[in-house]
Amino acid sequence: MDYIEFGKTGLEISVAGLGCGGHSRLGQGYGASVQAGVDVVRAALDRGINYIDTAAVYGTEEIVGHALAGVRDKIVISTKGMVVRTGTPATGAEFAPPEQLRASLESSLAKLSTDYIDVFHLHGVMPSQYAYCQSHLMPELLKFREEGKIRFFGLTERFIHDPGHDMLMTALEEDFWDVMMVGFNMLNPSARDRVFVKTRGKGIGTLVMFAVRKALSNPGALKELLNDLIEQGLVDRDRIDMSDPLGFLVDNADAGSIINAAYRFCRHETGTDVVLTGTGSVAHLDENITSIRQGPLSETSLNRLRDLFGHIDSVSGN
Numbered sequence: 001m002d003y004i005e006f007g008k009t010g011l012e013i014s015v016a017g018l019g020c021g022g023h024s025r026l027g028q029g030y031g032a033s034v035q036a037g038v039d040v041v042r043a044a045l046d047r048g049i050n051y052i053d054t055a056a057v058y059g060t061e062e063i064v065g066h067a068l069a070g071v072r073d074k075i076v077i078s079t080k081g082m083v084v085r086t087g088t089p090a091t092g093a094e095f096a097p098p099e100q101l102r103a104s105l106e107s108s109l110a111k112l113s114t115d116y117i118d119v120f121h122l123h124g125v126m127p128s129q130y131a132y133c134q135s136h137l138m139p140e141l142l143k144f145r146e147e148g149k150i151r152f153f154g155l156t157e158r159f160i161h162d163p164g165h166d167m168l169m170t171a172l173e174e175d176f177w178d179v180m181m182v183g184f185n186m187l188n189p190s191a192r193d194r195v196f197v198k199t200r201g202k203g204i205g206t207l208v209m210f211a212v213r214k215a216l217s218n219p220g221a222l223k224e225l226l227n228d229l230i231e232q233g234l235v236d237r238d239r240i241d242m243s244d245p246l247g248f249l250v251d252n253a254d255a256g257s258i259i260n261a262a263y264r265f266c267r268h269e270t271g272t273d274v275v276l277t278g279t280g281s282v283a284h285l286d287e288n289i290t291s292i293r294q295g296p297l298s299e300t301s302l303n304r305l306r307d308l309f310g311h312i313d314s315v316s317g318n
């Protein structure tokens with residue numbers, strides 16, 4: 001495994017991180033057993049991954065806590081609390097009172113069988129929710145840190161609804177956050193100029209989510225997304241082969257597969273620290289670690305991607 005310095009946190013982190021959410025949720029999203037989830041986390045540890053991302057709402061914290069028994073202090077745990085009231089829409093304006101965030105943190109500590117969280121994020125914050133976070137939840141985060149319950153402040157965006165990073169761009173105007181989780185992939189690289197330039201300048205550690213998601217792991221979902229972009233005039237139909245739209249990445253043995261290309265694309269972008277991979281399969285985990293540790297794509301492939309999608313800021317690939 002390769003390791004990097006994680007912004008100004010002083011943490012040394014593996015370039016691949018295990019995501020315990022997304023569609024897979026360590027396999028729980030499609031009915032895998034709890035033991036299978038524990039096996040995926042332990043396989044990640046065996047391969048040198050030391051960054052594990054989960055969240056109160058994923059239903060995987062207990063699995064992570066179980067898998068980390070005996071090695072917790074060697075691992076960086078990242079979890080999250082919601083900023084809306086439990087049971088209300090995640091994009092809405094019924095905000096979580098600070099006591100709810102505190103109860104969520106206490107529950108995470110118990111489920112993860114630990115006394116402290118390394119990176120505690122506000123989860124999936126919408127642009128319209130950020131002002132509430134500033135006035136009501138960030139003061140609470142400061143208290144959590146004073147109490148020794150969390151080490152670093154993290155912020156994740158709601159990329160499906162905010163694919164142009166409006167919330168993170170607002171948050172980057174102040175000096176509060178240690179870590180940001182950012183949506184970034186071959187189909188929407190807009191974080192390059194809007195987020196990573198600033199996170200680098202401020203020494204904020206970055207985690208990439210949505211490297212693959214559905215559009216880059218499912219050919220039908222990719223075609224649907226591209227047809228939408230073509231209809232909106234954002235991609236030129238004459239410049240893309242719809243029978244195999246990203247086949248050029250695999251031609252000339254540049255990448256072994258589109259998924260391989262997708263992880264390498266994220267890994268080698270200047271300003272990305274940790275690429276999260278979310279899976280319920282040890283075989284996929286192994287493939288993805290191999291991809292993340294490989295070199296960059298060729299200049300020819302990168303130029304073609306820039307030409308096709310460099311201007312896109314309206315899709316997530318979900």
Ligand SMILES: NC(=O)c1ccc[n+]([C@@H]2O[C@H](COP(=O)([O-])OP(=O)(O)OC[C@H]3O[C@@H](n4cnc5c(N)ncnc54)[C@H](OP(=O)(O)O)[C@@H]3O)[C@@H](O)[C@H]2O)c1
Nearest residue numbers: 019020021022024156209210211212213277278279280284
């Ligand atoms: N706002 C937020 O805070 C937020 C939002 C989204 C995600 N996240 C975090 O980011 C993490 C990463 O996102 P993600 O889970 O969507 O990850 P991802 O790595 O972009 O995509 C994972 C998807 O691709 C499939 N996949 C992975 N490797 C594969 C392979 N080699 N071959 C075929 N299919 C493969 C997985 O299914 P299999 O299980 O079959 O491998 C899963 O459905 C999440 O787990 C979560 O921790 C945070």
